[in-house]
Amino acid sequence: MNNNKFALYFQRIKMSLLLYLSIFGPATITAMADNDASGVATYAIAGAQLGYPILFLLVWVTILLAITQEMGMRLSLVTRKGLGDLIREKFGIKAAIFIFACLFVANMGTIIVDVAAFKTTAHILHLPAIPLAAILIAVTFFFVTKGNYKATQNIMLVSCFFYLAYIFSAFKSNPNWHLALANLAWPQGIKFTDGYWKLYIITGLGVLGTTITPWGQFFISSFGLDKQIEKGKLLFSQIETYWGAFLTDFFSFFMIVATAATLFVHQVPLLSGEQASLAIEPFAGKLAATLFAFGIMNAGFMGIVIVGLSTTYAFSEFFGYSGSLDNSFTKSKTFYILFLVQLLAAFFIILLPFVNLFQIVIATQILNAMALPPIFFYLIKFTNDKKLMGKYINNPFQKWFAIGGTVVIAIASLFTVVAQFIKF
Amino acid sequence: MLYFSELEGKKVFTEDRIEIGKLDDIIFMVSSNPKVSKLVINTYRHDQLILPFEYVLKMNHSVVIKKAYMTGGLEENELYIKKNLLDKQIIDIGGNKIVRVNDVSLQELNTPEKYEMAITGVDIGLLGILRRVGVESLAYNFLHLFGYNLASQFLSWGDIQPLELTQGKVRLKKREEKLQDMRPEDLADYLEKTNEKNVHKFLRILDKKFAAEVISNLNINYQRDLFLHWEADKSASILQLIHIDEAVDILLAIPRKKREEILILIPEHKRKELQHLMNLSRTPIGKIITSEYMTTTPTATVHEVMGKIKGDTAEYSFFAAIYVLNSEKQLVGVFNPHDLLMQDRETPVYKFMTQNLIEIRLTTPIEIAIRKMLRYHLPALPVVNNNKNMLGILTFDQVAGFIQKRL
Numbered sequence: 001m002n003n004n005k006f007a008l009y010f011q012r013i014k015m016s017l018l019l020y021l022s023i024f025g026p027a028t029i030t031a032m033a034d035n036d037a038s039g040v041a042t043y044a045i046a047g048a049q050l051g052y053p054i055l056f057l058l059v060w061v062t063i064l065l066a067i068t069q070e071m072g073m074r075l076s077l078v079t080r081k082g083l084g085d086l087i088r089e090k091f092g093i094k095a096a097i098f099i100f101a102c103l104f105v106a107n108m109g110t111i112i113v114d115v116a117a118f119k120t121t122a123h124i125l126h127l128p129a130i131p132l133a134a135i136l137i138a139v140t141f142f143f144v145t146k147g148n149y150k151a152t153q154n155i156m157l158v159s160c161f162f163y164l165a166y167i168f169s170a171f172k173s174n175p176n177w178h179l180a181l182a183n184l185a186w187p188q189g190i191k192f193t194d195g196y197w198k199l200y201i202i203t204g205l206g207v208l209g210t211t212i213t214p215w216g217q218f219f220i221s222s223f224g225l226d227k228q229i230e231k232g233k234l235l236f237s238q239i240e241t242y243w244g245a246f247l248t249d250f251f252s253f254f255m256i257v258a259t260a261a262t263l264f265v266h267q268v269p270l271l272s273g274e275q276a277s278l279a280i281e282p283f284a285g286k287l288a289a290t291l292f293a294f295g296i297m298n299a300g301f302m303g304i305v306i307v308g309l310s311t312t313y314a315f316s317e318f319f320g321y322s323g324s325l326d327n328s329f330t331k332s333k334t335f336y337i338l339f340l341v342q343l344l345a346a347f348f349i350i351l352l353p354f355v356n357l358f359q360i361v362i363a364t365q366i367l368n369a370m371a372l373p374p375i376f377f378y379l380i381k382f383t384n385d386k387k388l389m390g391k392y393i394n395n396p397f398q399k400w401f402a403i404g405g406t407v408v409i410a411i412a413s414l415f416t417v418v419a420q421f422i423k424f
Numbered sequence: 425m426l427y428f429s430e431l432e433g434k435k436v437f438t439e440d441r442i443e444i445g446k447l448d449d450i451i452f453m454v455s456s457n458p459k460v461s462k463l464v465i466n467t468y469r470h471d472q473l474i475l476p477f478e479y480v481l482k483m484n485h486s487v488v489i490k491k492a493y494m495t496g497g498l499e500e501n502e503l504y505i506k507k508n509l510l511d512k513q514i515i516d517i518g519g520n521k522i523v524r525v526n527d528v529s530l531q532e533l534n535t536p537e538k539y540e541m542a543i544t545g546v547d548i549g550l551l552g553i554l555r556r557v558g559v560e561s562l563a564y565n566f567l568h569l570f571g572y573n574l575a576s577q578f579l580s581w582g583d584i585q586p587l588e589l590t591q592g593k594v595r596l597k598k599r600e601e602k603l604q605d606m607r608p609e610d611l612a613d614y615l616e617k618t619n620e621k622n623v624h625k626f627l628r629i630l631d632k633k634f635a636a637e638v639i640s641n642l643n644i645n646y647q648r649d650l651f652l653h654w655e656a657d658k659s660a661s662i663l664q665l666i667h668i669d670e671a672v673d674i675l676l677a678i679p680r681k682k683r684e685e686i687l688i689l690i691p692e693h694k695r696k697e698l699q700h701l702m703n704l705s706r707t708p709i710g711k712i713i714t715s716e717y718m719t720t721t722p723t724a725t726v727h728e729v730m731g732k733i734k735g736d737t738a739e740y741s742f743f744a745a746i747y748v749l750n751s752e753k754q755l756v757g758v759f760n761p762h763d764l765l766m767q768d769r770e771t772p773v774y775k776f777m778t779q780n781l782i783e784i785r786l787t788t789p790i791e792i793a794i795r796k797m798l799r800y801h802l803p804a805l806p807v808v809n810n811n812k813n814m815l816g817i818l819t820f821d822q823v824a825g826f827i828q829k830r831l
Contacts, residue, residue: 088524089511093556096511320513320524320548 036303037117041361042210047259053187064405066245076221078392084317096318102371109364115346118300162298165291170254172288175261206362209369215310222313370413376406428528436487449506458543526552549577573723636665660689672701676787713816722774726767744803754812
């Protein structure tokens with residue numbers, strides 16, 4: 001009798017999990033992985049430095065994320081080709097090498113930050129950091145080589161549950177919810193100075209770069225292809241993309257709130273992103289801080305897998321070589337070697353004592369943002385191409401919002417570069 | 425051999441040296457014999473002209489065309505190299521993507537009557553990418569310094585389904601139903617690059633006659649492996665379909681016991697013929713082959729090979745071919761001095777060597793070797809062991825005495 005009840009209980013859990021897995025597909029995974037460790041660190045820093053007003057930017061970033069991810073998904077479902085495939089085929093080898101170089105540099109930066117955040121957080125939790133980071137690399141590689149697509153996706157989705165930790169941390173930090181929500185509509189509630197706005201642009205670019213990423217653009221399309229979604233299910237996939245974008249920034253919102261309510265309000269200087277977990281402790285309590293730390297470690301793992309995979313996916317699209325998770329190790333050696341090289345490079349770089357996470361986290365995310373305009377250029381060009389897309393071409397809102405976003409990113413990038421050399 | 429990337433952007437002149445413009449694209453006939461039919465030229469007046477290939481006199485360092493030329497248009501069954509082939513993905517049977525067309529190779533067909541050019545295949549390797557961005561020799565020499573030699577990865581035109589090209593797809597011609605349409609030489613070429621399991625699979629689905637033709641085009645070690653693997657009755661039925669010279673050569677290469685099992689199953693008149701040829705000569709070939717031959721590596725340049733010829737072959741009494749060995753000392757190619765003289769100084773050997781080798785073994789009877797020489801018009805044959813290592817060469821000089829005796 002008791003046994004039966006137990007079985008029924010598990011049956012129910014299994015059913016709801018299956019439902020969850022069937023609704024959450026590539027878009028959700030991509031969107032959730034946007035909140036990798038570098039993302040968490042960036043949001044934490046943004047919240048601590050800028051307070052609630054950065055939430056205003058988050059709204060616009062979310063819309064741009066939703067639009068561009070949907071474009072990438074639609075492009076691959078209609079043309080049955082990835083973004084990399086199309087760039088190579090329509091614009092030739094030089095464009096392919098240039099875009100891949102942009103992507104590779106941005107991804108390498110993100111992976112380094114992810115491994116570094118994992119290491120630093122483990123250190124804070126009094127765990128042996130370097131051996132753990134080495135284990136992380138080994139587990140990640142094993143996981144990607146031995147697991148198949150389905151297993152990969154499911155483990156990814158399950159680890160998404162860890163993101164609930166941020167919501168918990170945010171609630172424990174007793175934020176001013178009214179002010180937080182008001183800032184979604186318009187920046188308010190603090191004294192705005194020129195210095196603040198300068199920081200807002202630079203850190204804001206980092207927030208944008210960690211939310212809308214170059215790898216996200218490539219990943220959404222090749223992941224969609226790998227999953228072999230039919231063209232007829234386009235509407236479903238579109239809704240899923242929008243939902244994924246919302247979900248990403250739903251969690252980002254709580255990360256920012258958690259540090260804005262504690263560190264910014266109490267003017268505690270934050271030296272590095274993962275220190276957020278320590279810094280919020282006096283205000284939010286030990287449990288919230290520990291959860292935040294575990295969340296970062298989990299996010300590090302997610303980021304390494306997904307960002308690393310996106311480099312390899314893009315590589316195989318640009319330059320050939322079979323690249324799919326459903327192939328065995330021997331069948332696509334290049335695919336896995338490239339993956340491993342990224343992990344090992346990141347591991348050895350974080351062993352260097354002078355690599356300061358705080359310095360590299362915003363910088364790498366700005367690098368991500370700077371790589372976006374050339375990628376968006378191709379994405380928008382393809383999705384506006386009537387010959388390529390037929391009736392699935394961009395509508396005017398999608399087109400002009402994406403173009404506007406690209407121009408704003410380009411200007412902000414320029415501003416950030418200039419700001420490095422000229423004191424305002 | 426020329427690459428499209430080397431031709432693209434080359435200046436186009438008339439025979440009286442008037443510059444017309446630059447080469448932009450090349451148009452070819454979509455067929456199993458993809459001849460170049462037209463050139464697309466960007467003129468200095470900012471328009472494009474399509475020039476039929478019959479007006480082209482020479483195409484290498486620059487493009488030279490006849491003084492009085494006329495322009496043409498695109499016809500049915502014609503495609504562009506740059507627009508339709510370059511950078512495209514090559515899809516295998518299952519529709520899984522595998523490689524990309526990094527470059528396209530062309531071959532001049534220089535007959536006394538007219539100047540023609542055809543596509544021979546596509547470059548799918550790293551060298552192709554490097555060549556496209558113009559750093560091929562730089563990267564090649566740099567890696568060469570560290571003892572690493574880049575080899576080109578190449579897919580012959582015979583492997584590609586021309587029909588699918590017109591639908592914008594480059595697809596490998598490995599579909600089972602398409603196999604029958606392939607030339608046996610091309611299929612053999614392909615099978616040699618794949619693994620043993622695939623070879624068996626392909627040969628099983630082909631009809632016997634076609635399979636036999638394919639098998640006689642395989643290199644001798646593959647042939648040996650296949651016959652060692654097959655049941656005797658299958659071997660017997662295939663053997664009857666392939667050229668008798670090849671059959672004798674194969675039979676002599678497999679162990680006596682297996683050989684006799686197979687021979688019993690062959691009809692009497694055919695068996696007698698085979699046995700007669702096998703018993704013709706008990707003279708081991710090893711006694712008359714010579715070790716006086718020159719080898720080189722696939723990556724040596726023409727210039728280096730010439731130096732080696734001057735240094736090493738002064739004392740040779742016979743010199744007709746240079747053999748190419750890979751890093752495992754396996755025979756992978758051959759070329760003759762004429763091939764060599766036609767190339768530029770810095771061209772590496774792998775670019776022009778012949779990979780389709782006619783080889784013999786120590787067990788090959790002299791009669792069979794002579795027949796092969798005559799059939800393929802070769803002055804010498806390389807002798808290899810079961811690992812494709814070279815043991816020596818058999819020259820026409822050496823067998824001449826033998827022929828005289830038999831006359």
